[in-house]
Amino acid sequence: xxxxxxxxxxxxxxxxxxxxxxxxxxxxxxxxxxxxxxxxxxxxxxxxxxxxxxxxxxxxxxxxxxxxxxxxxxxxxxxxxxxxxxxxxxxxxxxxxxxxxxxxxxxxxxxxxxxxxxxxxxxxxxxxxxxxxxxxxxxxxxxxxxxxxxxxxxxxxxxxxxxxxxxxxxxxxxxxxxxxxxxxxxxxxxxxxxxxxxxxxxxxxxxxxxxxxxxxxxxxxxxxxxxxxxxxxxxxxxxxxxxxxxxxxxxxxxxxxxxxxxxxxxxxxxxxxxxxxxxxxxxxxxxxxxxxxxxxxxxxxxxxxxxxxxxxxxxxxxxxxxxxxxxxxxxxxxxxxxxxxxxxxxxxxxxxxxxxxxxxxxxxxxxxxxxxxxxxxxx
Amino acid sequence: xxxxxxxxxxxxxxxxxxxxxxxxxxxxxxxxxxxxxxxxxxxxxxxxxxxxxxxxxxxxxxxxxxxxxxxxxxxxxxxxxxxxxxxxxxxxxxxxxxxxxxxxxxxxxxxxxxxxxxxxxxxxxxxxxxxxxxxxxxxxxxxxxxxxxxxxxxxxxxxxxxxxxxxxxxxxxxxxxxxxxxxxxxxxxxxxxxxxxxxxxxxxxxxxxxxxxxxxxxxxxxxxxxxxxxxxxxxxxxxxxxxxxxxxxxxxxxxxxxxxxxxxxxxxxxxxxxxxxxxxxxxxxxxxxxxxxxxxxxxxxxxxxxxxxxxxxxxxxxxxxxxxxxxxxxxxxxxxxxxxxxxxxxxxxxxxxxxxxxxxxxxxxxxxxxx
Numbered sequence: 081x082x083x084x085x086x087x088x089x090x091x092x093x094x095x096x097x098x099x100x101x102x103x104x105x106x107x108x109x110x111x112x113x114x115x116x117x118x119x120x121x122x123x124x125x126x127x128x129x130x131x132x133x134x135x136x137x138x139x140x141x142x143x144x145x146x147x148x149x150x151x152x153x154x155x156x157x158x159x160x161x162x163x164x165x166x167x168x169x170x171x172x173x174x175x176x177x178x179x180x181x182x183x184x185x186x187x188x189x190x191x192x193x194x195x196x197x198x199x200x201x202x203x204x205x206x207x208x209x210x211x212x213x214x215x216x217x218x219x220x221x222x223x224x225x226x227x228x229x230x231x232x233x234x235x236x237x238x239x240x241x242x243x244x245x246x247x248x249x250x251x252x253x254x255x256x257x258x259x260x261x262x263x264x265x266x267x268x269x270x271x272x273x274x275x276x277x278x279x280x281x282x283x284x285x286x287x288x289x290x291x292x293x294x295x296x297x298x299x300x301x302x303x304x305x306x307x308x309x310x311x312x313x314x315x316x317x318x319x320x321x322x323x324x325x326x327x328x329x330x331x332x333x334x335x336x337x338x339x340x341x342x343x344x345x346x347x348x349x350x351x352x353x354x355x356x357x358x359x360x361x362x363x364x365x366x367x368x369x370x371x372x373x374x375x376x377x378x379x380x381x382x383x384x385x386x387x388x389x390x391x392x393x394x395x396x397x398x399x400x401x402x403x404x405x406x407x408x409x410x411x412x413x414x415x416x417x418x419x420x421x422x423x424x425x426x427x428x429x430x431x432x433x434x435x436x437x438x439x440x441x442x443x444x445x446x447x448x449x450x451x452x453x454x455x456x457x458x459x
Numbered sequence: 460x461x462x463x464x465x466x467x468x469x470x471x472x473x474x475x476x477x478x479x480x481x482x483x484x485x486x487x488x489x490x491x492x493x494x495x496x497x498x499x500x501x502x503x504x505x506x507x508x509x510x511x512x513x514x515x516x517x518x519x520x521x522x523x524x525x526x527x528x529x530x531x532x533x534x535x536x537x538x539x540x541x542x543x544x545x546x547x548x549x550x551x552x553x554x555x556x557x558x559x560x561x562x563x564x565x566x567x568x569x570x571x572x573x574x575x576x577x578x579x580x581x582x583x584x585x586x587x588x589x590x591x592x593x594x595x596x597x598x599x600x601x602x603x604x605x606x607x608x609x610x611x612x613x614x615x616x617x618x619x620x621x622x623x624x625x626x627x628x629x630x631x632x633x634x635x636x637x638x639x640x641x642x643x644x645x646x647x648x649x650x651x652x653x654x655x656x657x658x659x660x661x662x663x664x665x666x667x668x669x670x671x672x673x674x675x676x677x678x679x680x681x682x683x684x685x686x687x688x689x690x691x692x693x694x695x696x697x698x699x700x701x702x703x704x705x706x707x708x709x710x711x712x713x714x715x716x717x718x719x720x721x722x723x724x725x726x727x728x729x730x731x732x733x734x735x736x737x738x739x740x741x742x743x744x745x746x747x748x749x750x751x752x753x754x755x756x757x758x759x760x761x762x763x764x765x766x767x768x769x770x771x772x773x774x775x776x777x778x779x780x781x782x783x784x785x786x787x788x789x790x791x792x793x794x795x796x797x798x799x800x801x802x803x804x805x806x807x808x809x810x811x812x813x814x815x816x817x818x819x820x821x822x823x824x825x826x827x828x829x830x
Contacts, residue, residue, distance in 0.1 A: 121739050127648035278497035283788045369491050418653045
């Protein structure tokens with residue numbers, strides 16, 4: 081019996097069939113991360129290089145944006161960067177930066193450090209309000225080869241970016257008493273709900289969940305919910321439900337597979353996005369961006385409100401994966417699908433192989449080493 | 460003894476593993492649309508003659524099943540009309556995109572082809588046909604993945620013919636630097652945008668030294684601007700022979716009008732037939748998608764009567780159209796569904812060796828999409 085089965089086993093193993101269980105495949109091949117051939121007919125002139133504004137920012141910003149620069153050059157992508165210096169301790173974003181973004185329509189940035197307290201408004205927020213980038217999108221998903229405590233996570237958090245608790249309207253009524261205004265408008269709630277359902281429709285997503293606390297803030301979050309419910313009626317094919325934010329946080333960490341697309345007001349979105357990023361692999365790997373009608377800014381999906389601590393800066397082991405995946409989103413936004421695919425697959429293959437990982441993923445490589453690994457994984 | 464038990468275990472594992480087709484149904488792609496990107500787009504639809512109405516009907520059904528953000532404006536055009544009706548041209552100028560079945564071109568008689576009229580009127584100077592092996596469809600040649608980019612407006616199709624004296628006819632083949640340059644630019648830009656490694660120019664400049672020579676010069680000039688892409692040239696008779704013996708050497712091919720027609724149909728034939736290859740015509744402002752290579756006919760009467768035309772080519776072309784309209788997720792789903800139906804092999808029309816009708820193949824594709 082054993083002698084008869086050996087040639088059969090040899091035959092099956094020798095075919096290198098991708099249907100075989102993983103142990104029989106040669107190490108290093110992965111059937112999911114293979115470049116697929118797509119039929120795509122570009123318009124004449126679609127290959128003209130596009131200018132993109134680049135803001136390195138503070139902290140780990142210059143390190144990771146430099147990584148993107150190198151990878152774009154290695155791919156000969158039809159993109160060139162206009163670099164501008166902006167730092168979190170400036171009063172306002174310099175007008176030439178805003179002009180550049182208005183001209184180029186697309187921007188890639190590292191983080192800008194926001195001081196705690198002190199009445200200085202965050203430059204990140206200034207940019208979003210100035211350019212009316214009303215939707216922030218973070219895609220949190222499990223990466224193949226990266227072990228986390230939760231599997232089957234694939235959540236897109238769409239967060240209203242301009243009002244809510246971030247309206248910035250605060251005043252001291254009497255000494256020792258401060259009022260902070262949370263502003264919710266029908267206009268903004270409607271447009272963020274429309275964007276969330278349109279996203280779900282365009283990306284074949286099945287469910288949109290609105291996150292709120294309307295049992296307490298009955299009028300404010302109630303208005304947000306009403307807008308979502310109205311828009312949901314126009315998309316009968318997409319399931320819609322609502323969840324209170326405290327329950328949502330608990331469900332995220334116990335059963336995250338129940339969530340698909342989530343639409344939230346400003347503050348809850350910040351918290352939910354960071355929590356979702358954390359369960360799926362950390363803020364070092366999740367891509368994201370901010371989009372408005374005319375402009376888009378791509379940055380690390382969830383940065384937990386900081387630009388990296390001193391230790392990461394000194395040892396230069398910031399994780400470039402998040403910004404690399406965001407720049408793949410940017411290439412797709414600029415209608416360069418082939419380049420976007422190549423970059424994304426190279427990054428995913430590097431993560432899957434597991435040889436080059438920065439400290440936050442449990443490895444000990446530097447940013448430079450991961451960047452070189454991605455460049456050599458490009459097909 | 461222990462070895463016997465171990466090999467038995469492994470065998471059992473292999474036998475009872477869950478079956479999986481090798482094409483995953485969807486891939487997760489991070490894509491941030493602009494607000495308003497989901498607004499439905501209008502596309503002009505020309506069913507045409509012969510098998511045209513059958514296969515465009517197939518595309519309409521599948522788009523409906525996917526709830527794609529596309530709506531069609533149908534127009535009746537037939538090959539025996541003398542010109543393309545004005546409202547059709549206006550509609551395409553307005554919508555910028557058109558999907559069409561074939562229009563029958565009469566042989567001889569001095570009536571110009573409506574297909575060529577459309578291309579010249581809208582200046583769709585590049586015709587693109589993508590010929591590739593489909594998984595699950597065995598052919599005599601493996602590893603075929605050729606894109607034929609053909610100049611669409613001049614060359615032998617200039618339509619300038621006259622009878623010098625009775626019994627002597629001159630047919631003018633016109634090659635211009637302008638048109639040759641722009642088709643070469645399009646071919647290299649295509650190769651650059653799609654990560655292709657080589658562009659091959661097809662010519663017969665040993666005989667037509669000035670005409671095809673001008674075409675070749677233009678290609679060489681453009682090639683200098685793309686040092687990362689390999690460029691070579693091949694004479695068209697050698698090309699036809701190489702296509703049918705070693706097609707894996709070709710990647711992107713750029714050709715003048717007539718050679719492109721022949722090379723595209725040959726390449727389509729070796730990779731599975733003109734029932735499955737997608738293609739389109741594109742210009743600066745407009746694009747028309749149709750079956751890649753139709754071998755100059757719109758299907759035999761028998762195919763029309765029995766309704767056994769192959770809808771795959773037009774379905775893959777409409778997937779190219781969805782990608783052109785920037786709906787990548789819908790394009791992916793349609794393409795994956797069609798490829799899976801071909802791979803499974805249960806529903807195939809006569810030209811692929813099966814016995815199913817067009818409707819059965821369409822139903823199979825819809826079933827995979829709605830899965």
